[in-house]
Amino acid sequence: MEITFTLEEIQDVVKQIFANSIKKVVTFHADMGVGKTTLIKELVSYLGVKHMASSPTFSLVNEYKAANGDIIYHFDLYRLNSEEEAYDMGLDEYFYSGNWCFIEWPEKTPNLIPLDHSAIHIKLLPNGKRHLTVK
Template structure:
C-alpha cells in the first residue's frame, strides 16, 4: 500500500481493507512531517476513529484507543509523544470547546487528532493536516491528506 502525492501536493491513497491501515498510518505520519494538528473529515462510519487508532499505534501508543464521543477528549502517551484525540460530534456550541480549554491542547506541540472539526470551525489553528476519508465500498476507503 503506497500513497502518491497528487498534482496539488496532497497525499492520496486507496485502502482495500483495514489490514492496510498500519502502513497507511506510517505514511501519513511521514507526510505530516512536523505538523501536529490533524483534522479528520468524513461521513459517520467512514473510518475516522479507526484511522486514528492506527495513527496512534504508529506513534507508539500501546494502550487501547477509543472514541472520546462522551468525554470529548482522550489523552494517550506514545514513544516520546503525547496524543490528544478529540471528538466534537456532540458539541452543541463552540463555547463548550472554550470551556474545556481547547487552546491549551492545540498549542501544546502534542499531536491533536480532531474528529468533526467543522463543529469548531472558528477555533481551528491556521495550519493543520486535513485528512479526508471517503467510503468507496464496504471495506475500501480513499484517504487524502493535505497541508493547510
Template sequence: MMKITYQLPDIKEVAKTIISQAGNKVLLFYGEMGAGKTTLIKEIAKQLLVEDVTSSPTFSIINEYRTHSGESLYHFDFYRINDENEVYQFGAEEYLDSGNWCFVEWPEKVENLLPLDAHAIRISINHDGTRSLEMK
C-alpha cells in the same frame, strides 16, 4: 495533497504514511459516520507507540494518551458539540497549540478554533468498500 485508496489490511501503511507526511501534528479527520476515522486514529496512535488502549472520546470529548517516550497525544471527538463555547470552556486551544499530536474528529463543529496550518484528512467510503483518503 496526498491521495490514497486503501482497505483495512493496508491501514498500518496508511498510518505510517500520514505520520511521515504530516508537517504539523494537528490532524483534522473529516468523514461520515462509519467512514473509519477512529480506526485510522487508533492505528496512527499505535504507530506513534501509544501504550494505552485507544477509544473514541465521543462522551468525554477528549482523551489523552502517552507514547512510549512519555509524549502526550490528544484525541478529540466534537460530534456531540452544539456550540463552540463548550470547547472554549475546557481550553481546547491550549491542547491544539501544545505542539503535541492532536487528532480531531468532527472538526467542522469547531472551525473557528482550529489552527490554520492543521492537516485536513478526508475519508470517504467507495462503492467497493475501500476507503479513499485525501490529506491536505
C-alpha cells in the same frame, strides 16, 4: 497525498501518512462510520502508545502517553453543542499545546482549529475501500 485502501492495509497507510510530514494538529473529515476512529487508533499505536485508543465520544478528549513521553490528544467533538462550549472547556489550549491533536468532527469548532494543521479526508467507496486525502 491520496490513497485508496482496504482496512487490512491501514498500517501501511499510517506509515505513508507519517512519511508525508503531517502537522501535529490533524483534523479528520468523514461521514459517521467511515473509519476516523479506526485510523486514529492506528496513528496513536504507530506513535508508541501501548494501550488501545478508543473514541472519546462521551468525554470529548482522550489523552495518551507515547513510549517516548509525547502526549497525544484524541478529540471527538460530535457531541458539542456550540463552539463557545468548546472554548469554555479550553479546547483551544490543547490545540496550541504543541502536542499531537487528532480531531474528529472539527467542523464543530472551525474558529478554534489552528490555521497550520493537516486535514485528512476519508470517503467510503462502493466497493468497501476507503479513499484518503491528506492536505
